[in-house]
Amino acid sequence: MERHFTRELELLKRDMLSAGALALSALRKSLTALAKRDIDLANQVIEADRVLDDREMRVEEECLKLLALYQPVAGDLRFVASVIKINSMVERLGDIAVNIGRRARYLAKRAPLPVDIDFPVVGNRVVDMLDKALQSFVELSSEKANEVLKMDAEVDAAYRRINKQLIEFMTYHPDRVEDAVQTMNLARHLERAADRATDIAEQVLYILSGTILRHHKDRDDAAIPEEPKK
Amino acid sequence: MFRRRLLWRLFAINAAAFAVFLGVASAWLLSDPRQGGTGSIVAALVGMAVLGLIASFFAALTVYRPIERVRRAAEDLAKGDLNARVDTIGPDEVGDLAEAFNTMSRQLRTRMAELEGRRREVATIMENISEGLLLLNPAGEVALVNRAAQKLLGRRAADLVGKPLWQNLHLPEVHEMIAELPKIDEPARVRIELAAAGEARVAEMVVTPLFEISDGEKRAVLLIIDVTEDRRLDQMRRDFVADVSHELKTPLTSIKAYAETLLDGADQDEGARRPFLEKIVSNSNRLTKLVADILDISRLETGRKDDSRERSDLNALVRRVVGEFSERAAKKGVTLAFEPAAAAPEAYVNSEDMREAVENLIDNAINYTAEKGTVRVALKVADGRITVEVADTGIGIPADALPRVFERFYRVDRARSRAMGGTGLGLSIVKHVALRHGGNVEAASEVGKGSTFRILLPAA
Numbered sequence: 001m002e003r004h005f006t007r008e009l010e011l012l013k014r015d016m017l018s019a020g021a022l023a024l025s026a027l028r029k030s031l032t033a034l035a036k037r038d039i040d041l042a043n044q045v046i047e048a049d050r051v052l053d054d055r056e057m058r059v060e061e062e063c064l065k066l067l068a069l070y071q072p073v074a075g076d077l078r079f080v081a082s083v084i085k086i087n088s089m090v091e092r093l094g095d096i097a098v099n100i101g102r103r104a105r106y107l108a109k110r111a112p113l114p115v116d117i118d119f120p121v122v123g124n125r126v127v128d129m130l131d132k133a134l135q136s137f138v139e140l141s142s143e144k145a146n147e148v149l150k151m152d153a154e155v156d157a158a159y160r161r162i163n164k165q166l167i168e169f170m171t172y173h174p175d176r177v178e179d180a181v182q183t184m185n186l187a188r189h190l191e192r193a194a195d196r197a198t199d200i201a202e203q204v205l206y207i208l209s210g211t212i213l214r215h216h217k218d219r220d221d222a223a224i225p226e227e228p229k230k
Numbered sequence: 231m232f233r234r235r236l237l238w239r240l241f242a243i244n245a246a247a248f249a250v251f252l253g254v255a256s257a258w259l260l261s262d263p264r265q266g267g268t269g270s271i272v273a274a275l276v277g278m279a280v281l282g283l284i285a286s287f288f289a290a291l292t293v294y295r296p297i298e299r300v301r302r303a304a305e306d307l308a309k310g311d312l313n314a315r316v317d318t319i320g321p322d323e324v325g326d327l328a329e330a331f332n333t334m335s336r337q338l339r340t341r342m343a344e345l346e347g348r349r350r351e352v353a354t355i356m357e358n359i360s361e362g363l364l365l366l367n368p369a370g371e372v373a374l375v376n377r378a379a380q381k382l383l384g385r386r387a388a389d390l391v392g393k394p395l396w397q398n399l400h401l402p403e404v405h406e407m408i409a410e411l412p413k414i415d416e417p418a419r420v421r422i423e424l425a426a427a428g429e430a431r432v433a434e435m436v437v438t439p440l441f442e443i444s445d446g447e448k449r450a451v452l453l454i455i456d457v458t459e460d461r462r463l464d465q466m467r468r469d470f471v472a473d474v475s476h477e478l479k480t481p482l483t484s485i486k487a488y489a490e491t492l493l494d495g496a497d498q499d500e501g502a503r504r505p506f507l508e509k510i511v512s513n514s515n516r517l518t519k520l521v522a523d524i525l526d527i528s529r530l531e532t533g534r535k536d537d538s539r540e541r542s543d544l545n546a547l548v549r550r551v552v553g554e555f556s557e558r559a560a561k562k563g564v565t566l567a568f569e570p571a572a573a574a575p576e577a578y579v580n581s582e583d584m585r586e587a588v589e590n591l592i593d594n595a596i597n598y599t600a601e602k603g604t605v606r607v608a609l610k611v612a613d614g615r616i617t618v619e620v621a622d623t624g625i626g627i628p629a630d631a632l633p634r635v636f637e638r639f640y641r642v643d644r645a646r647s648r649a650m651g652g653t654g655l656g657l658s659i660v661k662h663v664a665l666r667h668g669g670n671v672e673a674a675s676e677v678g679k680g681s682t683f684r685i686l687l688p689a690a
Contacts (some may be wrong), residue, residue, distance in 0.1 A: 014396055018405040025402050028423065032430075127425065131400055138397040 026097035034104035045101035148201035246286035253279030362454030599624035
């Protein structure tokens with residue numbers, strides 16, 4: 001029975017990671033679509049989200065089945081409960097990738113904004129964060145999880161910088177406010193993706209320590225005040 | 231007979247033992263406590279027995295020692311000491327055994343060295359091939375990973391080995407492939423996108439299942455081939471075909487339109503006929519020039535043409551080209567100046583190609599320079615390098631366009647370039663010629679002030 005459960009946990013981990021890989025790939029592709037102004041690729045990302053949604057449901061069912069069947073306790077319980085949470089974060093990351101894909105599709109049809117925004121750099125950073133967050137989950141490594149938490153501050157700073165740039169641009173170019181707002185949304189989605197990666201890392205720390213970090217610090221600082229929350 | 235020394239020794243041991251037995255037995259038989267007379271006989275017999283015992287022991291020792299030495303050596307060998315050998319014992323059976331042992335250990339040594347050499351050979355090849363190589367054991371864990379794979383995947387061997395691959399590669403394609411692995415028996419191929427060291431790479435991953443006849447377990451070899459460069463070239467070729475088609479289509483459309491209009495009755499209109507025919511001719515000329523330039527480019531790129539280079543004096547070559555343009559420059563009111571190099575700038579060049587490159591530069595310079603402007607063509611030699619410089623006081627090139635002017639079909643202003651009869655290939659040809667001669671090109675410009683183009687060539 002015990003060995004059976006361990007095996008089931010391993011399979012669950014693998015399924016979870018496989019979903020994570022899909023989200024990571026979607027995020028990466030959406031950023032490529034944005035950088036290369038590739039409408040086909042953006043459409044592909046938007047289409048592919050269904051697969052991730054399927055995956056999410058499967059992982060969730062798996063978790064519930066494990067809880068009902070084996071009634072795990074302590075560390076194992078924390079693990080399964082955390083997978084449920086990470087699963088929904090991964091699903092949301094997929095949605096964020098779709099949103100970025102939609103913005104990329106829109107912006108690809110417009111003339112490029114004459115603002116020097118380092119989306120590729122921030123984008124790579126976010127992709128790295130998610131990659132590392134998934135790795136911290138595989139290895140259950142608090143070291144890697146903590147690295148992710150540190151990286152989040154950087155992305156937040158970059159987000160604030162981009163916002164400032166865009167606000168300044170809009171002041172002088174009222175004719176392109178629409179495009180600038182879309183770009184701003186894009187930056188916000190990226191920042192949210194970074195937050196989701198951070199959530200995953202925090203969940204990993206919870207598996208390891210049993211302490212909930214979520215409400216200990218205010219990560220959403222970076223969101224500008226007039227942005228309504230979710 | 232003397233080779234059988236061990237036999238003799240064993241015989242001696244037995245003989246001595248027999249003497250002991252005889253001595254003890256007769257001493258016991260003869261011992262009569264009542265008769266003191268036999269005491270000395272008994273003593274002699276006991277003495278004989280003791281001597282026999284001692285002799286027997288030493289004789290046994292001579293057999294035991296050499297065998298013990300062989301045993302020790304065998305033990306060392308078993309422990310892995312391939313240098314284990316027995317020192318010379320002598321010409322008897324144990325000596326033969328020791329010899330045989332030494333031969334065996336020597337052969338083992340050479341065989342192992344051979345195997346080790348072969349293993350190292352394979353390991354070196356595996357480690358150093360440019361493709362990434364991974365070996366997965368039946369449990370799907372990484373058993374081996376070479377350097378290229380570590381570099382491509384951006385993970386160290388220590389992180390990869392002994393763990394399932396899906397734990398380290400967050401790529402949906404890899405997850406899928408590994409899930410499929412138990413079901414496939416043909417090599418499978420997936421395209422993956424990697425971002426090792428922040429650099430986006432495209433790779434092809436080929437997984438080949440390996441059936442082990444002996445245990446029926448399935449291992450797999452993963453080959454990761456970096457195809458980033460191929461893809462880039464592929465894309466370039468596709469872009470080129472698209473560009474060429476587009477460029478050819480424009481003049482063709484004009485020719486067709488004018489010809490059709492003429493056929494539809496415009497040829498009866500005296501005022502329209504001539505200008506229309508002129509348009510047809512000028513567009514045909516453009517097509518001809520375009521095709522010639524495209525052929526030039528493809529010839530320069532494939533590099534198949536007989537590359538007849540000879541040592542030439544570039545002063546003379548450039549002077550001739552400048553001469554060809556003097557009339558046109560004068561007509562436009564542009565001053566065309568030539569400054570030859572002080573020392574004779576000699577280089578190995580294909581003079582036809584080089585002339586075309588310089589022509590293209592001067593042609594551009596005159597085209598984009600207004601009346602009363604200057605085009606200065608200068609040659610310089612320094613540090614074994616020849617610089618052909620064409621500087622104008624024309625309209626200049628914006629900074630963001632400057633890095634792209636050598637690209638095929640790139641034009642700062644499409645309409646203007648067409649109006650001047652440009653194909654968009656001139657500078658690209660210049661760059662190709664320079665590269666083919668082991669040189670390079672440079673461009674500097676300031677909007678409104680003028681542009682300077684340089685061909686840098688190694689001197690002969």
